[in-house]
Amino acid sequence: MPPEEPPKLTLRERKKREARRALGQAALRLTLERGLENVRVEDIANEVGVSPRTFNNYFSSKEQAVCSFVEDRHEGMREALLARPEGEPLWESVKQAVLTQYSREGEPDRAYVARIRELMGQLALRGEFLRSHAAVEQVLAETIAKRVGGVDHLLCRLMAASVESAVRVAFFNWFTTEGELLLPTLERLLDELATGMPTLTGGVPKPEPTTTTLGEPLC
Amino acid sequence: MPPEEPPKLTLRERKKREARRALGQAALRLTLERGLENVRVEDIANEVGVSPRTFNNYFSSKEQAVCSFVEDRHEGMREALLARPEGEPLWESVKQAVLTQYSREGEPDRAYVARIRELMGQLALRGEFLRSHAAVEQVLAETIAKRVGGVDHLLCRLMAASVESAVRVAFFNWFTTEGELLLPTLERLLDELATGMPTLTGGVPKPEPTTTTLGEPLC
DNA sequence: GCACTTTTTTGCGTGGCACGCAACTTTCTG
């Protein structure tokens, strides 16, 4: 095996990617440590050894930088989906691609959960967070469309949006509960989507007067 | 019929609501007229006859103000769902509630479409826009949970998220095409969700080499 | 109608942020 794989990308390209990655990572780390309001753009820039002005060449806000890790999954998502075998039914492909992507990252470290939960509490991040998810959704929709050829674009979008919904809900559940694993929940939710909505109706329709809170407005 | 309905809310409460509504509306109108980057917080405040500082007592950014109309639907959504008859299957209730809410507003004026499309192009608004949708989703999830009693909260969330997905996709389609109506599309997408994902697979799996663009990353 | 409390509005000041611009440095190409 070659220890140095031939850099197919130009040096510039690699440097750019690396800089962006480093900035996003630094932003996330600092925010987890101190909370967003105690992180200045200057801090992030310094951490990476770059001028504050340069930071804004890559991201147009620190919130965007912090959330960039979500968006970064889009590449893996695309590859995972395109790598599925030709004849496989579409939904199976999508499901497996999603599961592949998120198991690639491994069951996330329990130690981070509390901090991530705190992170998500940051109102200021919610918008950017969702925007990043939407970016992944867009890639997913395009890839699905490419895979199935001439099928209705609306349905591709709907499928992509539904999948991202499941991902968001699974993550939400993951970092608001203590013991549960991410992947099984995600798989279950995806199966639920496949089955269709009425499944939920199977539950007891008795209106319990208990005011059950659903938790934070998160996600 | 009483021409003046007795104000069940205190004067303060009414004034607050009115102020917020006026600010949001002004923000939206000005943005549609001139584009977000040509609207200053000061302009919005002046329009309503209030100090800039007060604007920030109601909204923590102008983007939030512009998007507030989306979030304002949550109240109607809640009522519409709770108003459905007792014995009705859950999904049917949800579907009808959503359709009720969006027909309440009437098929949107064609004249606005171009401007709305432009509005959605504003990168800066996307995050807030999604945040508002998420807020509606949250209310929807809570209301669903309340309606079905003790059923799995995860599934309630998933359903709410899916519904919002359909809404977003339907809107997207509505303001990126010329002739189509919003409500029929929305209903079709909701039915698609009810049926479950594999429906999409029904399409021709032939991989057309045409590089079909899916349109803007919007929504 | 009148004191007293609670809530909202407002002006001011501060720290911070995004971005245009133009000079400078690095990388690329032949």
Add this chain to the structure above:
DNA sequence: CAGAAAGTTGCGTGCCACGCAAAAAAGTGC
């Protein structure tokens, strides 16, 4: 190695969110 192309940086500018405390408005009890 020389010129072109792309990326980085410092500076300046306009704007913005929010804390704070004083003033104004709305609610309350008598």
